[in-house]
Amino acid sequence: MPLIFYDCKTAPSPRRARIILAEKNVPHSVVEIDLRKAEQMGEAFRAINPNATVPALQLEDGTVLTDNAGVAAWLEATYPDPALMGSTAMEKSEIATWQWKVEQELGMGVASALRNANPAMKGRALPGPHDYEQIPALAERGMQMIDNFVDGFDRHLADREFVAAGQLSVADITAFVFIDFAKVVRKRPTETHRNIGRWHAALAQRDAFQT
Template identity: 65%
Template sequence: MTVTFYDCKTAPSPRRARILLALKQVPHESVEIDLRSGEQLGEAFRAINPACTVPALKLDDGHVLTDNAGIAAWLEAAYPDPPLLGTDPFEKADIASWNARIEGELGWGVASALRNSTPMMKGRALPGPDDYEQIPALAERGLRQVDNFFARLDDHLDGREFIAAGRLSVADVTCFCFTDFARVVKKQPSEEMTNIARWREGLRARSEFQL
């Protein structure tokens, strides 16, 4: 039996897991789920992941991991090299803190801006099996969150190669994917944010981040 990865090439969340799988060099099969057509809401995929989201990772023993947090934790335990969640208590705390901050500020900022303003997502303002109406004010707030996060990130990266713990980590993967995806809401770091540009170019030079 082979590990099966449920992916969507156009979405940032499965890209995060895709990069982690590549960094850990985990053999797997990939199954593409078409989010645009709503395939994630169909009965076939609900049987795999009732949360109706990607990524999902089906393990050799049949267990299914249904979010990035679980996938990252399993990969780190099953494939400890290279370590992407930290190697000592401080590193683990620093990486976890930054990863949560990136998800909460940048990731949800982009998601709020996109899902609360895009006509094709009318009635689908949150991912998952339940329908939620759009709230335009949340789209405006999301755009502001993205701007504010980029400003803080550029300051933080001054003199740093990586975001947390002085090493490549899941925090870099998360931030890289959401920074790229911010283009969908017409947001990118400004030209003056040279620290972010340097950090992105360093990661982009790695083959795993070209996925």
């Protein structure tokens, strides 16, 4: 049985895993889950991933990995070349720190701004099997979080080609995806964020980042 990747082309989370699969050239088949039609909430998909989220990766033995962290860790251990989480202890530490920072500051900011303000997500302020009401103040805070992250991130990239450890890593992938996705809340780096522009343009030339 080949690897089966449960994807949604319009969502940021599965795109992160999709880029890792492409960078590591991992053979797999794809099943599209239409989030706009709430297919992730249906019984068929929840039998595969009870979290009702994508991505999910079904392994050859039938085991299903149900989140980005698990998918990335398994792929890194099973397909170690190229290393996207570092090779030395310090590389791993630096990459993990930036991965956490990007997720907690930029990723959470975009998600909060979108899910707490979009009328289509009323009652669905958080992904997953449970319903949560929107909190408008969190949308406002999310917009501030995006601005603050982008300003600091541009300064961080001033003398760097990559986000961490001097190499392409999951931190680059996560930051790239969320910066792209921030357009859904009308947030994009401006012309003054030249370092982000340079970094983004270079990554955009890679085949894996065009998925």
